[in-house]
């Protein structure tokens with residue numbers, strides 16, 4: 001072949017390849033898929049809760065509602081200390097209890113006197129919501145609010161007038177403090193309280209009293225990017241316990257059914273595989289036994305290893321972890337909590353800083369249209385937006401990592417490409433041992449992330465088998481890590 005003919009045919013081949021690549025369509029989405037606001041929430045993975053109010057000073061978990069605003073008086077409040085501790089721990093945001101069940105407001109609400117404006121803190125000119133939200137913005141964390149539906153101080157609680165009050169407060173929080181990433185609706189509701197001096201029991205109908213659909217509309221209208229948390233979503237669901245443990249499996253989907261905050265909790269822990277809504281789980285848990293700071297619990301702060309365990313059972317099962325770190329009476333995070341968080345971060349960093357699958361040769365039994373767009377190489381680029389997919393007819397493919405030499409790991413990490421829905425029902429992992437494949441783990445749901453943590457394995461090759469899926473998989477990441485032993 002003469003050279004001009006050769007270059008002509010090379011051009012032809014190239015354009016044919018380009019044409020082929022362009023013609024391979026991505027897989028069709030399967031089932032419910034996340035909204036952009038849910039995707040942003042998934043990407044956070046780990047964030048924090050700040051429980052702080054009169055309870056911090058009265059040593060209670062649930063204030064009755066008759067506390068004097070004068071008791072709220074942090075002696076050395078430092079929003080930047082609080083936020084920098086969260087950031088050091090790896091949290092991507094913080095959610096503040098702007099108002100807990102006792103009704104005391106951490107911001108100077110126009111609608112009540114029961115707030116920081118009547119406390120000695122900053123001579124009544126302080127605004128905790130402003131201070132924390134601004135510190136978050138300065139340090140690059142997202143900021144969310146908890147506004148307790150139950151209010152044991154308000155005289156109108158239980159009557160229609162309180163709903164107007166509650167919504168007015170929600171509007172204040174959503175319009176005066178910049179971007180709000182999440183609004184947290186607690187399910188604890190109704191019971192005895194101060195209620196403007198009535199000191200009585202007030203029961204409400206949790207399903208109808210708050211008219212939730214209309215309250216949710218306010219959030220959508222004023223802060224369209226915020227996710228709403230509750231037992232019923234509408235964006236993210238409670239995981240069904242306060243110990244930070246997601247189910248195994250933990251599906252990202254759930255049937256909406258007739259759910260409401262404080263309502264039925266069936267399915268919250270594990271989700272429902274073929275649920276009609278994308279409604280992923282958030283695991284809320286405190287670093288201490290209580291949600292609020294109590295000096296008597298300084299010796300009961302969870303250890304770094306306990307926190308790491310929680311991380312694997314929440315983030316590592318496709319949920320988000322919302323870890324509560326309650327400020328103390330100074331208005332700062334206590335040193336014991338800081339030490340624990342630093343240890344926790346240290347273990348995670350030592351584990352996840354080195355992906356041992358990097359540099360491996362990766363091959364798949366099938367890759368969609370043989371297109372580079374869906375190549376198994378996309379599993380190794382640490383980019384959640386690129387993925388490996390197979391042809392539509394191939395639902396149980398496998399992929400092999402050839403590490404080139406024996407490598408020791410004890411954590412395997414997998415991530416699905418969420419915009420196409422949760423596609424994988426089950427998978428297995430094999431190691432190459434004595435000249436053949438030997439299974440070392442199998443599990444079900446993957447979703448945003450699945451961390452398989454087990455004994456150390458040393459091998460030259462690892463195989464992932466998708467063992468059950470209704471459609472072709474779309475997998476974003478596959479990594480191998482080594483968690484150091486406790487003594488290392």
Ligand code: FUL
Pocket residue numbers: 061186187188284291
């Ligand atoms: C619960 C509340 O009753 C606790 O005090 C705390 O705020 C926790 C996060 O939610 O339902």
Ligand code: CA
Pocket residue numbers: 378379380381382383384385386387476477
């Ligand atoms: Ca990727």
